[in-house]
Amino acid sequence: MRQRLLIAPALAGAVACAGCGDGPLGQEGGVQLAPAQAGVPAPSGERSLHKATLLPLGDSRGAGTAEMEVTGGYLRVRIHATGIVPSENIPQHIHLNPGCDPGGPVLVNLDARLSVPGEAPGVGAGYPVANRAGELHYEASRPLDDLRSALNTWGGAGLDDTAELLAFLDLEDRSVHMHVAFGPPYPAVTCGGIDRIH
Ligand SMILES: [Cu+2]
Secondary structure, eight states, X not given: OOOOEEOOOOOTTOBOOGGGOSSOBSSOOOOEEOOOOTTOOOOTTOOEEEEEEEEEOTTOOOEEEEEEEEETTEEEEEEEEESOOXXXXXXXXXXXXXXXXXXXXXXXXXXTTOOOBTTBOXXXXXXXXXXXXXXXXXXXXXXXXXXXXXXXHHHOOOOOSHHHHHHHHOGGGOEEEEEOSSOSSOOEEEEEEEEEOO
């Protein structure tokens, strides 16, 4: 049994996120994650497609879909949603928990570059803005090697290769949240558990 991995401790100035469960938004602390399973061979040319149906929470009318695709050495995330407050940067993340209540701490920021907690804030100008009709269309991608490096640097994840990265991300056991632009506590306005499509 290998030692459990530890996400970097919270930094001063991190903001709270009531809709996210425990931990502040963006720079969570003290998250214990199971390590990648030893003995699992690295698949060649890893490909997968995961999807979450985003449903409204609370008084929100927000709804949509999020797709997480691993292909060609990249993680690519697309979100299409409606009923989103226009003209504000909408914080959105992949959260650790499979369900929405609570979502748990942030695993990946769904900002312009798919940053990780500690690397970039969980709210602010890096996040997408809905148009005047309340439609939000978002796409971002990041090389898997770059994402792995960031998780090692900012989360102390100790991931040696892509197979360990994908086991660490464990996308089918996570959820996607979008939040109100202003906070704290940045309650979630939409959420969906992630399923693997193929
Ligand atoms: Cu979130």
